[in-house]
Amino acid sequence: MLKTPFKISTRLLKLSVLAGACSVAMSAYGQTQLQYTDQQKLHDIAAQVSAVRIGSDIQTLVDFGTRHTLSDTKSNIRGIGAARRWIKKEFEKISAQCGGCLEIIEVKDTISGEKRIPDPVEVVNIVAIQRGATEPNRMVIMSGDIDSRVSDVMDFTSDSPGANDNASGVAGVIEAARVLSKYKFNGSVVYAALSGEEQGLFGGKILTAYAQKHDWQVHGVLNNDMIGNITGINGVTDNTTARIFSEGTRVVETKEQARTRRFTGGEVDSASRNLARYIDTVADRYIENLDTMLVYRLDRFGRGGHHRPFNDAGFAAVRIMETNEHYDRQHQDLRTEEGIEYGDTIEGVDFDYTAKLTSLNAVTMASMAWAPAPPKQVKISGAVTADTSFSWASSDDNNIAGYKIYWRYTSEPQWQFSRYVGNVTNYTLKNVVIDNYYFGVASVSKEGVESPVVFPGDVGSFDHNIK
Structure with a gap:
């Protein structure tokens, strides 16, 4: 297992590189860095996630025997029906403790005629919505999959504990709800236990359609699928x-x-990619002994x-999971x-590790829900000039103090330089040549x-309705 000293040295290296980058920014462009304001309440949220509660929830889900999408829905002790009802009751308990702060719904549809669902089956998602105080239709979603399977994807009777895949993700969703329900946010936080993943991603399709129908402004989907295993088939044990x-x-x-993107860039700067960068930054700031690997692939x-x-509908969505999978x-x-x-x-599940990744989700969602919405209609110009100019749409959100422009070398994975520009809707970076950097x-x-x-532009917008 990788030990803490290795982790500390890695962090020191990252901090050294970051300090160097900031130094370059200061000398080349003047005062570019606004000191980030550390949020104690985000540290508090990370600390409240309980590995003990998560372990208990995983055991309960495992004890349903199988949670296959086609399994029994009538039994109170076995099958996906019993699992769904238990999850709903857990959300109801959480809501009762926060004065009814959760709106708990079943988002469902009947699926049939599919390769893995040939006969009619009701696919039911259990969803809890914690509405924001000022922007109730702006959403960040944490999801996990209820269903499990064995070798034969159509075998719905054999025992299929699905402890890591994906009781770990569902337990994380429930635990995040327990912690975040103690707080009030500007935007809404959604906790989603989805069904039908192994049979064709049907739960996600159903919730996506629901979000579109109800005009949800989904600015982030954090899908947690296998967040409990620390020992891989490759022999590596790593909980960091x-x-x-x-x-x-x-x-x-x-x-x-696509034609515009060819000439302006953005191949690595979709909303989903910048959501991933955001989560990576949260991990560095608030989650002890955790590095996240940005994987540039769906x-x-x-x-x-x-x-x-969710990606198919244009929403910003990512998958969070363990680094080393064990295919056995x-x-x-x-x-x-x-x-x-x-x-x-x-x-095969490490509860402490699952708690760590759950903390990452909880802190990310809290940060996004407390923050203002991402800027809209961001535009950039500056061809054949020494300067780079920006504009964005004005906002009536009273929570906004201002805006921050970021930029980085095109070969770098994370944002390197930044400048806080105040509560304006346009700004020009003097002597920063547009050709040499990516901006945001x-x-x-x-x-x-x-x-x-x-x-900037359609390629990076968090508005999924851009056509």
């Missing part, structure tokens, strides 16, 4: 890292938008997850062959909480 998968350009991009090679339906514990019948134990049992703009609240960075 996690992966964040994000798509580069939106699948809904039009030909004209999902693992040739595979998929429940964030994809995924989609396997429970068995022992040649001394190797197969199956997704609870023994973030909103900053009066408490100093920032939104994700928005890359």
Whole structure:
């Protein structure tokens, strides 16, 4: 297992590099850095996540025997129906403790005629909505998948504990609700336990359609799929890292938008990609002993997850998961062959690690919900000049103190330089040549909480309705 000293040295290296970058920024461009305002309440949120409660919830989900999408829905002790009802009751308990702060709904549809769902089956998502005080229709969503499976994707009767895949994600969603329900936010926080993932991502498709129908302004979907395993099939044991998968350009991009992007850039700056960068920054600031790996891919090679339906609709969505997967514990019948134990049992889940990734989710959602909405209609200009100019739409949000312009070298994965420009709707960076950098703009609240960075133009907008 990687020990803390290794982690500390890695962080010191990152801080040294960051300090160097800031020094370059200061000398080349003058005063560019606004000191970030540390948010004690975000540290408090991270500290409140309980590995004990998460472990108990995972055990409860495992004890339902199987949670296959096609499994029993009538039994009170076995099958996906019993699991759904238990999750709903947990949300109801949480809501009762916060004075009814959660709106708990079933978002569902009947699916049939599909390869993995040939006969009619009701796919039911259990969703709890914590409405924001000032922007109730601005959403950040944390999701996990209820259903489980064994080797045969159509086997809905065999025991399928699904401890890591994905009781860990659902337990994380419930625990995040327990912690965040103690706070009030400007924007809304949504806790979603989705069904039908293994049979074709149907739960995500159903919730995406619901969000579109109700005009949700979804500015982030954090899909948690397998957040409990620390020992991989590659022999590596590591509880200090996690992966964040994000798509580069939106699948809904039009030909004209693609043509514009070809000449202005943005292949690595979709809203999803900048959401991933935001989560990475949160990890560095607020989550002890955790580095996140930004993976520039929709999902693992040739595979998929429940964030994809949201991406398909143009929403910013990412997958958060463990770094080292163990394939003997995924989609396997429970068995022992040649001394190797197969199956997704609870023994393969590290509750402390699951709690760490749950903290990352909770802090990210709280930060986004306290921050103003990401700037809209961000535009940039500056070809064949020494300066780079920006504009963005004005906002009537009284929570906004101002805006912050970010930029980085085009080969760098994270934002390097920044300048706080106040509560304006346009600004010009003098002697910063547009050709040499990628740029973005973030909103900053009066408490100093920032939104994700928005890359200029349609390619980076967090508005999924751009056509």
